[in-house]
Amino acid sequence: xxxxxxxxxxxSRTTDDYQAMAEAGCVAITEPAFWAGFDRSSPAGFxxxxxxxxxxxxxxxxxxxxxxxxxxxxxxxxxxxxVFAREVMGLIPEFLDKPNVLGIGEIGxxxxxxxxxxxxxxxxxxxxxxxxxxxxxxPHLEDKLKGTRxxxxxxxxxGIDPGRVxxxxxxxxxxxxxxxxxxxxxxxxxxxxxxxPQRAVDIIxxxxxxxxxxxxxxxxxxxxxxxxxxxxxxxxxxxxxxQLIEKISLENPLTFLSQSGRFELGN
Amino acid sequence: xxxxxxxxxxxQVVDLYFMEHRAKLLDIAAFLDRLERADGEAGLADVRVRxxxxxxxxxxxxxxxxxxxRVQKILELLSDHTTEPTPAAHTQSALGAxxxxxx
Numbered sequence: 001x002x003x004x005x006x007x008x009x010x011x012s013r014t015t016d017d018y019q020a021m022a023e024a025g026c027v028a029i030t031e032p033a034f035w036a037g038f039d040r041s042s043p044a045g046f047x048x049x050x051x052x053x054x055x056x057x058x059x060x061x062x063x064x065x066x067x068x069x070x071x072x073x074x075x076x077x078x079x080x081x082x083v084f085a086r087e088v089m090g091l092i093p094e095f096l097d098k099p100n101v102l103g104i105g106e107i108g109x110x111x112x113x114x115x116x117x118x119x120x121x122x123x124x125x126x127x128x129x130x131x132x133x134x135x136x137x138x139p140h141l142e143d144k145l146k147g148t149r150x151x152x153x154x155x156x157x158x159g160i161d162p163g164r165v166x167x168x169x170x171x172x173x174x175x176x177x178x179x180x181x182x183x184x185x186x187x188x189x190x191x192x193x194x195x196x197p198q199r200a201v202d203i204i205x206x207x208x209x210x211x212x213x214x215x216x217x218x219x220x221x222x223x224x225x226x227x228x229x230x231x232x233x234x235x236x237x238x239x240x241x242x243q244l245i246e247k248i249s250l251e252n253p254l255t256f257l258s259q260s261g262r263f264e265l266g267n
Numbered sequence: 268x269x270x271x272x273x274x275x276x277x278x279q280v281v282d283l284y285f286m287e288h289r290a291k292l293l294d295i296a297a298f299l300d301r302l303e304r305a306d307g308e309a310g311l312a313d314v315r316v317r318x319x320x321x322x323x324x325x326x327x328x329x330x331x332x333x334x335x336x337r338v339q340k341i342l343e344l345l346s347d348h349t350t351e352p353t354p355a356a357h358t359q360s361a362l363g364a365x366x367x368x369x370x
Contacts, residue, residue, distance in 0.1 A: 035359075077359045080355070080356045110356065110359060111353060111356035111357075111358065111359070111361075112347075112352055112353050113352055113353045113354070113355050113356040114352045114353070114354060114355070115355065115356070116352075116356060117352050139361065140360075140361040141345070141361035141362065141363045141364075142345055142346050142347050142361055142362060142363065142364055142365040142366075143346075143347055143361050144342075144346065145342070145343065145346040145347065145348070146346065146347045146348070146349060146350065149350070150350075150352065171338075171342055172338040172339040172342055173339050173342035173343050173346065198284075199338065202273075202338075205272040205273050205274075206269075206270075206272055206335075237283065238273065238274055238275055238283075239274040239275060240274060
């Protein structure tokens with residue numbers, strides 16, 4: 001079946017992965033700007049990264065009939081130095097009108113520090129000024145609960161419509177609060193951290209299928225670019241309907257992402 | 268009692284998932300055994316191991332019987348519950364358990 005992987009870092013993946021994803025039914029992806037596994041030494045490194053996201057990856061994806069979209073930002077792991085972070089943020093407006101840019105993301109917190117929060121607030125303001133969607137990264141492991149709450153407070157303080165924000169990497173201890181406050185929620189399917197396919201399906205069963213999606217967040221670490229279709233298999237073996245699978249993996253991301261006015265499905 | 272939101276019968280859940288989770292249980296047991304066979308005491312006192320030892324009883328905590336909230340309770344146990352931003356980020360990585368909690 002046709003599906004969308006709304007969070008995957010294809011700059012870290014091989015072209016073989018594009019082929020495998022296309023064969024599994026992937027018709028569109030969105031790629032948030034993220035940490036490369038090391039700290040970049042200059043804003044110029046981000047300039048080239050933004051070119052890769054807006055010029056190179058769309059062509060690589062198109063060869064397999066997959067529509068490629070992206071989100072731009074400085075990620076929270078490299079936001080502890082506000083001077084550096086602001087230099088990178090200064091590059092973003094130049095790229096915002098590229099046709100595949102959906103919004104600002106994945107912004108958020110990593111260690112929930114004051115500087116990270118300052119840069120998060122400034123990037124929320126950037127999205128607000130340009131009327132763009134926001135994709136939020138929530139912190140890892142022990143920092144997730146606190147960071148999710150601080151992030152939602154920052155968004156509320158800025159007067160952002162929660163219906164235009166996707167809060168990603170939710171788990172059992174954060175999903176209810178995210179949905180209750182009106183945000184969209186993303187579940188990331190990872191082998192060790194975040195959600196397994198089994199737990200993601202448990203969450204769908206417990207919290208419903210509105211404003212909820214699944215993604216692979218495939219990157220350079222332990223991750224699986226085919227985890228979304230593997231989660232579909234998990235849903236099928238529990239007896240969930242094709243209609244529900246399509247709601248989670250096609251209809252919901254299409255509804256949220258279409259608010260950008262730029263999102264399209266591939267061939 | 269929680270809503271019956273899983274479309275499978277309880278017997279089907281056992282039939283489908285028991286072997287997978289039997290293996291995971293044995294992995295935890297093997298990890299704890301390996302710790303005891305390893306040299307030194309530091310690992311045994313590590314916050315992650317102390318947190319794990321606090322989390323394991325939650326699997327059979329009678330308070331969770333009929334609530335279906337074991338995952339949520341364990342994730343909350345492993346979380347930082349402070350509310351103010353930290354002064355600075357001194358590391359980029361997370362541990363998996365809160366170093367500020369007295370487990």
